[in-house]
Amino acid sequence: MNGIDYGIIAILASLVGIFLAGYFNRFILKQDCGTDLMKKISDQVQKGAKTYLHTEYKYIAIFVAVVAILLGAIDLGRGNMPFTTFAFLIGAILSATAGYLGMITATNSSAPTTQAARESLDKSLRIAFRGGAVMGMSVVSLGLLGLSSVLLITDQFVGLEDTLVYIAGFGFGASSIALFARVGGGIYTKAADVGADLAGKVEAGIAEDDPRNPAVIADNVGDNVGDVAGMGADLYESYTNSIIAALTLGWMAYEGSDMTPLLQSPLDGMGAEIFAIPLLIAAAGIIASMIAIFFVRTKEDATQEALLNALRKATWGAAVIIAIFSFGIIYYLSPAQISDYNYIPYRIFGAVLTGLIAGTLIGYFTEYYTSDRYKPTKDMAESTETGPATFIIQGIASGMESTLFPVVIVSGAVLISFYLSGLYGVAISAIGMLSTLGVTLSTDAYGPVADNAGGLAEMSGLDPKVRDRTDALDSLGNTTAATGKGFAIGSAALTALTLTAAYATTVDLNVGDFSILQPPVLVGVFLGAMVPFIFCAITMKAVGKSAFEIVKEVRRQFKEIPGLLDGESEADYQRVINLSTASALKEMVIPGVLAIVVPVVVGLLLGPAALAGFLMAAVATGFVLAIMMANAGGAWDNAKKYIEKGHHGGKGSEAHKAGVVGDTVGDPFKDTSGPSLNILIKLMSIVALVFAVAVKDGHQIIIDLITQLI
Numbered sequence: 001m002n003g004i005d006y007g008i009i010a011i012l013a014s015l016v017g018i019f020l021a022g023y024f025n026r027f028i029l030k031q032d033c034g035t036d037l038m039k040k041i042s043d044q045v046q047k048g049a050k051t052y053l054h055t056e057y058k059y060i061a062i063f064v065a066v067v068a069i070l071l072g073a074i075d076l077g078r079g080n081m082p083f084t085t086f087a088f089l090i091g092a093i094l095s096a097t098a099g100y101l102g103m104i105t106a107t108n109s110s111a112p113t114t115q116a117a118r119e120s121l122d123k124s125l126r127i128a129f130r131g132g133a134v135m136g137m138s139v140v141s142l143g144l145l146g147l148s149s150v151l152l153i154t155d156q157f158v159g160l161e162d163t164l165v166y167i168a169g170f171g172f173g174a175s176s177i178a179l180f181a182r183v184g185g186g187i188y189t190k191a192a193d194v195g196a197d198l199a200g201k202v203e204a205g206i207a208e209d210d211p212r213n214p215a216v217i218a219d220n221v222g223d224n225v226g227d228v229a230g231m232g233a234d235l236y237e238s239y240t241n242s243i244i245a246a247l248t249l250g251w252m253a254y255e256g257s258d259m260t261p262l263l264q265s266p267l268d269g270m271g272a273e274i275f276a277i278p279l280l281i282a283a284a285g286i287i288a289s290m291i292a293i294f295f296v297r298t299k300e301d302a303t304q305e306a307l308l309n310a311l312r313k314a315t316w317g318a319a320v321i322i323a324i325f326s327f328g329i330i331y332y333l334s335p336a337q338i339s340d341y342n343y344i345p346y347r348i349f350g351a352v353l354t355g356l357i358a359g360t361l362i363g364y365f366t367e368y369y370t371s372d373r374y375k376p377t378k379d380m381a382e383s384t385e386t387g388p389a390t391f392i393i394q395g396i397a398s399g400m401e402s403t404l405f406p407v408v409i410v411s412g413a414v415l416i417s418f419y420l421s422g423l424y425g426v427a428i429s430a431i432g433m434l435s436t437l438g439v440t441l442s443t444d445a446y447g448p449v450a451d452n453a454g455g456l457a458e459m460s461g462l463d464p465k466v467r468d469r470t471d472a473l474d475s476l477g478n479t480t481a482a483t484g485k486g487f488a489i490g491s492a493a494l495t496a497l498t499l500t501a502a503y504a505t506t507v508d509l510n511v512g513d514f515s516i517l518q519p520p521v522l523v524g525v526f527l528g529a530m531v532p533f534i535f536c537a538i539t540m541k542a543v544g545k546s547a548f549e550i551v552k553e554v555r556r557q558f559k560e561i562p563g564l565l566d567g568e569s570e571a572d573y574q575r576v577i578n579l580s581t582a583s584a585l586k587e588m589v590i591p592g593v594l595a596i597v598v599p600v601v602v603g604l605l606l607g608p609a610a611l612a613g614f615l616m617a618a619v620a621t622g623f624v625l626a627i628m629m630a631n632a633g634g635a636w637d638n639a640k641k642y643i644e645k646g647h648h649g650g651k652g653s654e655a656h657k658a659g660v661v662g663d664t665v666g667d668p669f670k671d672t673s674g675p676s677l678n679i680l681i682k683l684m685s686i687v688a689l690v691f692a693v694a695v696k697d698g699h700q701i702i703i704d705l706i707t708q709l710i
Contacts, residue, residue, distance in 0.1 A: 006276035007148035013283035014148070017141030017438065020290050024130045024137070025105050031112035031127060038460045041217075042111040045452065048221035048577040049107050052188060053100060053229065055581055060180050063592070064092050067176065071169060074694055083158065084169035084690065087150045091173025094146040095236050099181055099229035102135030102445060106228045110220075110452035117453065117469040118462065122298050124469055125310065128453065129296045132446030133439075135232050136289065140438045143240045144282050146170065151247075151279075160275075164251045165506075168689045171244045171499075174237035175683040176596070182679050183539060183591050185230035186672030188584035189222025190543045192576070193667050195550025199558070201660055209455035212564055214557045214571035215550055218580045220455050223448040226671055227481065231488070234679055235441055238491045239282075239434050241682055245498035246278040246427035248689075252505040273333040274424065278431050280333070281352065284325035285318075289438025292318035305373075307476045311443045315363075318436040319356050326352045326432070351417040351425035355432025355494070358413040359440075359487055362406050366486025369402035370634035372642035376402075381639040381659070385648055388661035391639070395662055399632025399669075403624050406486065410493050410623070423501045430494035433487075444484030447477030475641060485630040485675055492678035493623040499685035500615040506692040507608040514612060524610035527602060528617030532625050535591055535680050536673040542587030543668040546580065553579055591676070599684045603695035604702060611688055611695065619681045626677035633670025636662040 033039050068089055072082040109131025117124040150170055154163040196215035200206050209216055295317050298310040327349050334345040368374050372381070376398050383394040417429035450473035457467045504514075516522045553576055563569040603611035640659035648655040688695070 005152075006279050007152045010144050010148040010279045010283040011152075013286045014141040014145035017137045017286040017290065018145070020293075021101070021134045021137040021141065024134050025101075025108075028105060028109050028112060028127065028131055028134075032115045033111035034115035034118070035460060038111050038114060038456055041211075041456055041459050042107070044217050044573060045110065045220045045224070046104070046107040048217055048574070049103055049224045051577060052185075052221065052225050052581045052584070053103065056180065056184050056585055057096060057100075059585055060092075060096070060177060063176065063180070064089070064173070067172075071690075074691075080162075081158065083154050083162075083166040087154070087166050087169035088173040090146050090150050091170035091240065092177050093173075094142045095174045095177040095233050096181075098135075098138045098142045098236055099177070099232045101138045102232045103224050103229040105134035106131055106224050106445060106449050107452070109449045110456055113449055113453035113473075114456045114460070114462070114466065114470060117457065117466045117473075121469050121472065124453070125298055125307065125473060126296065128449040128473055129293075129311075129442060129446045131449045132444070133293050133442040135228055135445035136293075136438045136440070136442030137286075139232050139236045139441055140239060140282070140286050140289065143174070143236050144243075144279075144286065147240050147243060148279060161251065164248055167244055167247065168686060171237065171241040171686040172690045174233075174240050175679060175686050176592075178233040178237040179592050179595055179676070179679045179683050180588055181233035182226075182230040182676045183672070184584045184588035185222070185226035186668075186676055187539065187542045187546055187587050188580050189219075189226030190667045190672045191546030191550055191583060192218035192222040192580045193671075194543065194547040194664050195554060195576075197660060197664050198547070199551045199554035202657075203555070206565075209458035211459040212567060212571060214554050214573060215576050216455070216459070216571075217573035218550070218576045220452050221577060222580070223451050227448045228445050231444055231484065231675070232441065234488055234675060235434075235437055235491070237679065237682060238488065238495050239437050241499060241686055242427065242430040242434050242491070242495045243278045243282055244686075245495060245502050246424065246431055247275055248502040249424045249427050249498060249505065250274040250278070252502075273335070276333055277330060277348065277428065280329045281322070281326050281428075281431055281435055284329060285322050285435035286438055288318045288321035288325060289436055289442075291321060292436070292439045293442060307472060311446075311476070311480060314439050315436065315443060316360070318439045319360060322432075322435045323353060323356060326435070347420040348425065348428060350420045351428040352432035352435075354413050354417045354420070355429035356435070358409050358429070359433040359436075359490060361409050362486045362490040363483040365402070365405040365409070366483050366631060366634075369398060369631045370638055372638045377635045377639050377642065380635055380662075381642045381648055381655075384639070384643060384655040384658035384662070387654075388658040391636070391658045391662040392665055395632045395636045395639075395666060398635050399628040402631040403627045406490055406627050407624060410490055413494065414497065423498065426494065426501070427498040430491060430498055433491050433494060440484065440487055443480045447474075447481040447484075450474045450477040481634070485634070485670065486627070488675065488678050489623065489626045489630060492626070492682055493619060496615070496619045496622075496681040496685045499682065499689055500612065500619065503615065503685065503688045503692050504612050506689060507696045509609055509612060514609065514616075516613065518609065520606040520610035521613040524602060524606055524613035525617040527598075528614035529621045531594070531598060531618050531684075532622040532677055532680060535594060535677065536625065536629070538591050538594070539587075539673045539676055540668050542584075542591075543672050546583035546587060549579055549583055550576060591680075595680050595683045596687055599687050600691055600695060603688065603691070604698045607699045608692070608696050615685055615688055618684055622677045622681040626674050629669040629674030629677075631670075633666035633668075633674060636666030637670065639663075
């Protein structure tokens with residue numbers, strides 16, 4: 001077997017995961033959705049989410065078609081079959097499918113979660129978590145199913161070496177969908193959220209989920225299109241790209257390249273089995289996640305700590321299970337002489353374990369800097385007593401400080417896994433970190449379900465104890481969402497680094513080619529360091545522009561609809577949804593084009609080595625900036641909620657007003673620009689890998705033309 005043949009096992013595991021996602025979906029659909037008013041509001045949220053995604057996918061379909069034609073032309077122009085186009089289309093289609101399925105189930109889950117909260121906290125938690133689990137299992141199952149299928153089909157036509165060249169197209173398709181889904185969804189959700197807060201809570205003085213606010217339904221829609229569909233697409237591409245990087249670097253180690261000392265020396269004696277390891281670990285991760293999902297349950301009137309421990313049992317349980325599975329897989333696949341007399345299997349397993357531990361530690365420190373159970377967020381809440389300015393200053397400082405531990409952890413993971421198994425080990429470490437994604441993403445996607453359930457309880461006028469239960473779940477969801485963002489950022493850094501290494505090996509760069517003493521490389525480094533900041537500026541401004549339009553519309557409705565603020569008339573929710581959709585889709589185009597075009601231009605004009613410098617600098621600044629923005633935004637949000645629990649004067653106090661302002665600033669930090677940076681650095685890396693040969697040849701053509709002109 002050439003290693004890729006083990007994709008059959010990966011396909012079987014994926015099908016089992018899809019079956020479980022379908023089972024959970026049927027479970028959700030059978031639950032009681034509560035009163036007629038609850039059903040009506042839930043239907044409005046689902047309708048708005050479908051409206052957005054259907055419109056967004058029309059725009060994305062045009063982009064996908066154009067890129068597919070371009071990729072096909074490049075393949076045919078070089079005398080190759082258009083398998084890059086085939087892989088690109090499958091990656092894009094399945095990414096969009098996973099996001100859509102997860103979002104639909106999440107919107108279906110809010111009403112049953114609210115209704116269950118009328119009975120018990122445990123039942124409400126299990127329904128919300130299983131709603132999120134559909135997203136988690138859909139992402140990993142469809143990702144591994146698509147990738148394994150493309151590998152096996154392409155291998156039958158062109159052989160292993162060419163298959164590993166074409167498969168980068170799959171990652172390009174996944175990354176393209178992810179960027180548009182994350183940026184567009186992030187702009188939508190935060191524009192609606194900021195608009196609803198400014199016009200509703202700040203100006204009109206009404207509650208966050210008050211049905212009189214015309215933007216309240218759009219806000220609930222945004223939770224799903226941004227934090228479910230967007231996050232799902234984000235981690236789908238991290239998951240598949242980490243496998244692609246491991247396969248590519250494995251091939252380089254197996255065949256040898258100009259970077260062989262960085263690739264092969266710790267793996268001497270390993271054969272084609274190194275291709276099977278990433279696929280089988282990913283398959284085992286699906287099974288481990290399926291088992292761990294059923295660990296989630298709690299007791300009635302559980303504390304916040306008990307609720308958090310209920311989810312920790314699932315994530316930590318999955319990590320233990322996959323560690324056991326991974327050792328068995330690696331030891332079994334190692335040739336007999338290696339398994340019996342050498343420590344290579346332990347080196348590769350050590351890289352897997354390094355990724356698992358790094359992911360867990362990043363999650364812990366993200367929680368520490370964003371949860372209101374710890375000192376940093378409590379100190380931020382205290383700073384509101386002197387106004388919004390000090391609150392914002394404290395939040396930015398805390399976000400900057402929070403970058404220390406994730407950077408040290410990822411740096412340590414890179415060094416340890418590289419020492420153990422070379423660059424291949426770094427890629428395997430990323431797979432280890434993402435191997436429990438099925439359950440990790442479930443804990444993240446659960447958050448918007450709980451958030452929507454709380455809003456539904458408020459808008460439906462249910463007993464206050466129902467809102468207390470949903471608030472407990474929502475508060476837990478804020479913690480898991482922040483942890484999920486930290487996990488996504490950490491995995492993005494490892495994945496982007498391995499993709500950059502795969503690009504460097506593809507264009508046959510020597511280690512000495514990366515010297516910053518070479519002016520083109522130094523220029524590439526400066527440009528790469530700049531791009532994440534320009535990207536964030538564009539997306540932050542996009543949220544501001546869109547929110548401005550929504551605030552104007554909400555003000556108009558308050559003024560022109562008789563009796564709206566008195567509760568005698570119903571707001572025109574659909575108009576705000578349509579406005580949010582149009583604004584988000586318009587503003588997502590430039591960031592998407594920037595991420596795809598800039599790496600190609602840098603490579604063509606400055607050369608392959610300069611592009612490598614560009615990518616490494618973009619990963620470094622993008623990683624740190626993403627952590628800072630996500631953690632600052634999460635801490636602002638949870639500090640505001642800490643005040644709302646009765647601290648520092650509680651709701652309506654001056655401290656609370658300052659908290660609302662800071663939280664409004666933090667919204668695009670944590671839900672638009674910060675998370676989108678994950679995809680930016682991965683997308684630019686996969687674009688470089690897909691167009692590596694074209695960039696190398698194109699740069700030489702440009703140099704020859706300039707030489708002739710001179």
